[in-house]
Amino acid sequence: MGVVTALVRSTFLVNAVYAESSRAFGITPQQGQLLCVLMPQPYGMSDLGELLGLAKSSLTGLVDRTVQRGLVRREGDPRDGRAVRVGLTEEGARLAQEFYDATRRRIAALPEGLTGTERERLAALLSRVVLDNKVPEVFTDPTDPTSPEVTPSGS
Numbered sequence: 001m002g003v004v005t006a007l008v009r010s011t012f013l014v015n016a017v018y019a020e021s022s023r024a025f026g027i028t029p030q031q032g033q034l035l036c037v038l039m040p041q042p043y044g045m046s047d048l049g050e051l052l053g054l055a056k057s058s059l060t061g062l063v064d065r066t067v068q069r070g071l072v073r074r075e076g077d078p079r080d081g082r083a084v085r086v087g088l089t090e091e092g093a094r095l096a097q098e099f100y101d102a103t104r105r106r107i108a109a110l111p112e113g114l115t116g117t118e119r120e121r122l123a124a125l126l127s128r129v130v131l132d133n134k135v136p137e138v139f140t141d142p143t144d145p146t147s148p149e150v151t152p153s154g155s
Helices: 003-025 029-038 045-052 058-070 090-109 118-133
Strands: 072-077 079-086
Touching: 003 090, 029 045, 029 058, 029 072, 029 079, 029 090, 045 058, 045 090, 058 072, 058 090, 079 090
Parallel strands: none
Antiparallel strands: 072 079
């Protein structure tokens, strides 16, 4: 299998894990991604759009549906009175952590047929592809010292 095919098929594999985790928690995969992105801190709508790769109208609908579920809240931006930030509610922070942990366990199991050395090599190569392509930090690893600390930000 070539690198293009392997990358595309691995994307399908990870997306399937996200979908499975989402179903288990009664949310959509997009809501799961939103919750994970918001774990470290609230974000403004434009920053969220960039992180998630969503157009303004799609992001607004996603946030609206997640607000209705009581998982996120809109709040004023202390630096700009006209701007709105999106943050986790207490329930959203709890669900985000549970979803993150379950999804992380499921994804970690995907390469379990590899040796420790093979896993390290795979991580190094994929990390390089991600960093070279400036992929936003939408799902961080708390065991990685280069990743920002991930803690729920519900209040």
